[in-house]
Amino acid sequence: MTNHWVDIRNADVILVMGGNAAEAHPVGFRWVTEAKEHNNATLMVVDPRFTRTASVADYYAPIRTGTDITFLGGLIKYLIDNDRIQREYVLNYTDAALLVDEAFGFEDGLFDGYDESRRSYAKENWRYQTGADGFVLRDDTLRHPRCVFQLMRAHYDAYTPEMVSSICGTPVDRMLHVWEQMASTATEDRTLTILYALGWTQHSIGAQIIRTAGMVQLLLGNIGLPGGGVNALRGHSNIQGLTDLGLLSNQLPGYIAAPAATEQSLASFLDARRKMPTVADQVSYWQHMDAFFISLMKAWYGERAQADNDWCYGWLPKLTQPLYDVLDTFERMSRGEIYGYFCQGFNPLAAIPDKNKVSKALAKLKYLVSIDPLNTETAEFWRNAGEFNDVDPSEIQTEVFRLPANSFAEDEGSIVNSARWLQWHYVAADGPGESMPDTHIIGALFHRVRELYAREGGAFPDPILNLAWDYKQPERPEADEIAREFNGRALADIRDPNGVLVRRAGEQLSGFAELRDDGSTLSGCWVFAGAWTEQGNQMANRDNSDPYGNGQTLGWAWAWPANRRILYNRAAARPDGTPWAPRKALIWWNEAQSRWVGADVPDFPANSPPALGQMPFIMNPEGVGHLFAGQSMNDGPFPTHYEPFESPVPEGNLLFPRKEKVKNNPAARIFDADRAMLGDWQEFPHAATTYRLTEHFHYWTKHSHLNAVVQPEQFVEIGEALGNELGIRAGDWVKVSSRRGYIRAVAVVTKRIRAITVGGRIVHQVGIPIHWGFLGQARKGFLANTLTPSVGDANTQTPEYKSFLVKVEKDDADHGGER
Amino acid sequence: MSIRVTRRGFFKLGAAGVASSSMAMMGFAPEAAAASVRQFKLTHTRETRNICTYCSVGCGVLIYSRGDAAKNAHQQIIHIEGDPDHPVSRGALCPKGAGLLDYVKSPSRLRFPEVREPGTSEWKRISWDEALTRIARHIKTDRDANFVTTDEQGNTVNHWATTGFLAASASSNESGYLTHKVVRSLGMVAFDNQARV
Numbered sequence A: 001m002t003n004h005w006v007d008i009r010n011a012d013v014i015l016v017m018g019g020n021a022a023e024a025h026p027v028g029f030r031w032v033t034e035a036k037e038h039n040n041a042t043l044m045v046v047d048p049r050f051t052r053t054a055s056v057a058d059y060y061a062p063i064r065t066g067t068d069i070t071f072l073g074g075l076i077k078y079l080i081d082n083d084r085i086q087r088e089y090v091l092n093y094t095d096a097a098l099l100v101d102e103a104f105g106f107e108d109g110l111f112d113g114y115d116e117s118r119r120s121y122a123k124e125n126w127r128y129q130t131g132a133d134g135f136v137l138r139d140d141t142l143r144h145p146r147c148v149f150q151l152m153r154a155h156y157d158a159y160t161p162e163m164v165s166s167i168c169g170t171p172v173d174r175m176l177h178v179w180e181q182m183a184s185t186a187t188e189d190r191t192l193t194i195l196y197a198l199g200w201t202q203h204s205i206g207a208q209i210i211r212t213a214g215m216v217q218l219l220l221g222n223i224g225l226p227g228g229g230v231n232a233l234r235g236h237s238n239i240q241g242l243t244d245l246g247l248l249s250n251q252l253p254g255y256i257a258a259p260a261a262t263e264q265s266l267a268s269f270l271d272a273r274r275k276m277p278t279v280a281d282q283v284s285y286w287q288h289m290d291a292f293f294i295s296l297m298k299a300w301y302g303e304r305a306q307a308d309n310d311w312c313y314g315w316l317p318k319l320t321q322p323l324y325d326v327l328d329t330f331e332r333m334s335r336g337e338i339y340g341y342f343c344q345g346f347n348p349l350a351a352i353p354d355k356n357k358v359s360k361a362l363a364k365l366k367y368l369v370s371i372d373p374l375n376t377e378t379a380e381f382w383r384n385a386g387e388f389n390d391v392d393p394s395e396i397q398t399e400v401f402r403l404p405a406n407s408f409a410e411d412e413g414s415i416v417n418s419a420r421w422l423q424w425h426y427v428a429a430d431g432p433g434e435s436m437p438d439t440h441i442i443g444a445l446f447h448r449v450r451e452l453y454a455r456e457g458g459a460f461p462d463p464i465l466n467l468a469w470d471y472k473q474p475e476r477p478e479a480d481e482i483a484r485e486f487n488g489r490a491l492a493d494i495r496d497p498n499g500v501l502v503r504r505a506g507e508q509l510s511g512f513a514e515l516r517d518d519g520s521t522l523s524g525c526w527v528f529a530g531a532w533t534e535q536g537n538q539m540a541n542r543d544n545s546d547p548y549g550n551g552q553t554l555g556w557a558w559a560w561p562a563n564r565r566i567l568y569n570r571a572a573a574r575p576d577g578t579p580w581a582p583r584k585a586l587i588w589w590n591e592a593q594s595r596w597v598g599a600d601v602p603d604f605p606a607n608s609p610p611a612l613g614q615m616p617f618i619m620n621p622e623g624v625g626h627l628f629a630g631q632s633m634n635d636g637p638f639p640t641h642y643e644p645f646e647s648p649v650p651e652g653n654l655l656f657p658r659k660e661k662v663k664n665n666p667a668a669r670i671f672d673a674d675r676a677m678l679g680d681w682q683e684f685p686h687a688a689t690t691y692r693l694t695e696h697f698h699y700w701t702k703h704s705h706l707n708a709v710v711q712p713e714q715f716v717e718i719g720e721a722l723g724n725e726l727g728i729r730a731g732d733w734v735k736v737s738s739r740r741g742y743i744r745a746v747a748v749v750t751k752r753i754r755a756i757t758v759g760g761r762i763v764h765q766v767g768i769p770i771h772w773g774f775l776g777q778a779r780k781g782f783l784a785n786t787l788t789p790s791v792g793d794a795n796t797q798t799p800e801y802k803s804f805l806v807k808v809e810k811d812d813a814d815h816g817g818e819r
Numbered sequence B: 001m002s003i004r005v006t007r008r009g010f011f012k013l014g015a016a017g018v019a020s021s022s023m024a025m026m027g028f029a030p031e032a033a034a035a036s037v038r039q040f041k042l043t044h045t046r047e048t049r050n051i052c053t054y055c056s057v058g059c060g061v062l063i064y065s066r067g068d069a070a071k072n073a074h075q076q077i078i079h080i081e082g083d084p085d086h087p088v089s090r091g092a093l094c095p096k097g098a099g100l101l102d103y104v105k106s107p108s109r110l111r112f113p114e115v116r117e118p119g120t121s122e123w124k125r126i127s128w129d130e131a132l133t134r135i136a137r138h139i140k141t142d143r144d145a146n147f148v149t150t151d152e153q154g155n156t157v158n159h160w161a162t163t164g165f166l167a168a169s170a171s172s173n174e175s176g177y178l179t180h181k182v183v184r185s186l187g188m189v190a191f192d193n194q195a196r197v
Ligand code: SF4
Pocket: A024, A025, A026, A027, A028, B052, B053, B054, B055, B056, B057, B058, B059, B089, B092, B093, B094, B095, B096, B097, B098
């Protein structure tokens, strides 16, 4: 979230799209209710289903799953055509006025530089024009044909209400109503917040859907203000923290991209990541990349990391391909190229698309290790559970270990909520039996591996033997030791540019401004610097006071970065440093004190006067928010409509009809074996989407008695029209098939999920809740990912769980008795 | 005499050993009569601050456990409820959070290291020592056999792509950081967490 849960109460308009907060984030959703009750806010829901959130909304508009870019792209056109943008914000705080390279172009659904054989773009022209001084050129009239504003206008020109309606299936009047409400926040005294979740990420165009939302919020001047922002309501309790810590194939801690094989020298690695200002005087905070990275190397390799060995850069693994994501890993596993797999609190048999493919892949492993508080379907993938898991254990040669981990109640440490708050928790009791905390399991395992290498030698032992590991008990690193390490400390006395001592050797750092690029500091995750300072554990702070009465409780827990609660909050003030409107005041310039003051910690240099002209988006080299994404996305600088890989529209992409190449995202990777498993609309005519229920959390709560009682049995949701067409009534059994497999479940026939008209044709939609499996206290069921296609987003490889094709049939088989 | 005593404040007084009946006689009545019932259930429990393990709202929870703090006497968790001081949740929990106790006590909780040997269809209990020894040996055997020093383009890559690791996005930052440090230093590249899906 750019903003945070409590701040939702400051919104005037709330759009929930690509999520269902009332169902999936119920307690956070109370702040939506609060905004409605006490801020007179309007809540709108745009969703394929009339969800639990829709049921308490002021307005609902249906949409076909996977067409959100079109809906929001149409809104961009609407805002421009009707001059409903926050002009002063757009001109000063976005790149609207910046000029783009003459060679950049877009034609027939493709950007320039496309290589069909590699399904990727060269990207070289996707950049701003620069002048002789090296700085970006601009045109403040916004009339130059190469300025971002004009290129954006041209890009969305085809997204007329009629075109959007024919693609999305949203009636024109409903669409215009939603757009008008959103446009009402272009004024200086009103804000819109956008709340989304996996309904946006789990598409082959997922990252670009979110970018479109960001563009809308920039045009409306809603980023950085209270009650504004683009707010990802994240899933797991610490998925934010694991993202911050970079536990992804292509990331290091703190949003530092992992080194590629082509980056053979430390200099080439740092040059590519160190971002100097491209507009005069801008902050461009990534210019401090060297300090972030070298401090990380000091945390990992201690004394061994020195300037003359490039801080052990050579010890880091380099990536030969851009990503080794889960889809790639399971593809390689299914070809027999992976030997071992660790699942720490992760149940891939249920979580990775195409369960039958995943099952066959796991059977090719030599060893599998599940580290989990619970038994999981993955740990028991070899067990025959009849129709639910039809395998023969005697044919599966994988050696499987399952190691008991402690649960949250038996573990100490911090987790990061969706609002970027690091909250500390304590041990309430011992875990069952011989279970251990994850930190002890990993610590003990690493210790064994290290001993083996010390004794026997082996392949490239240096990073193993020299990994900094000065925990008091090497097999049992404790949470407080680790938290201090990721915060960081001074290794020598640290002085500011004037020679004043700011930190003594051995002291905990107070924040990332104290990081140095000469090896005199260590910090395992620069964005977490400030979490455990000389004043102690800030994550355990427990002062819930709210002195400005606008929900910024700076004394509760600790938020990254630097305890800032609303990102880009400099944009909550005008260029001259005064708030846009009294009711939206957050931070402002105090001339007498010569610093920024207010309810939040400034996300900005605290003493930078407005006259200096530094702009709010301090992580971007231009200082402004990006309407034009430059080279940061794989599938183009402007989001574009492409159909899901399994689309119910016979004509393909209605924006570019009969152009097969651009029917789906042309830059999304799909393996041949997976493409062969895609179904078409003739055989599988129904558009399906997965979703979850308020009583359940993924595949865990079916192990919890209370939750298993309140929502015991698998079901599939269809609309009344489809029910009538197929002769299916509520409570009947149905079989739902995709090209990849089938599930059987009870039908729930509702008014909540309706047929929609797309390109003049009726399309029925089907909802598939995900929470059942062949283990646990709830009734046995099918893993829903049996149905889903193995294709991911062009940037993140997040699987397309939210848009695929199935066929629903009445299932007349006898399901009496024990299923 | 009118002194406002909140339910939690009253509970703390009760837990400190002041008899509730005499409290009431002196006019120190709590605002909710139900407090005496709750106090009965939670007397002599220990209160531990925690955070709901399910979704990213991060609601505050208070875990109540029983068992004296003496060595070797295990705490038993008997009750979990919302933390009223938490600025986001203000004491509320959703149906998932309300069931946390049943998750902690689930019959599906793992108690011991176990192995399922190739081709068999049951688990066999093993010691931690055996489990860690066997897994460490698998790691070393695979890593030594398949470690890539130079890729096909001739670049030094020093990576290991034949064992993968999925990390837990419900585990703590401390677990995540330590896991990252170890996994990357082993040279592993097929590394993800639920943020990928
Ligand atoms: S109680 Fe519910 S809303 Fe709160 S963190 Fe837990 S799952 Fe999320």
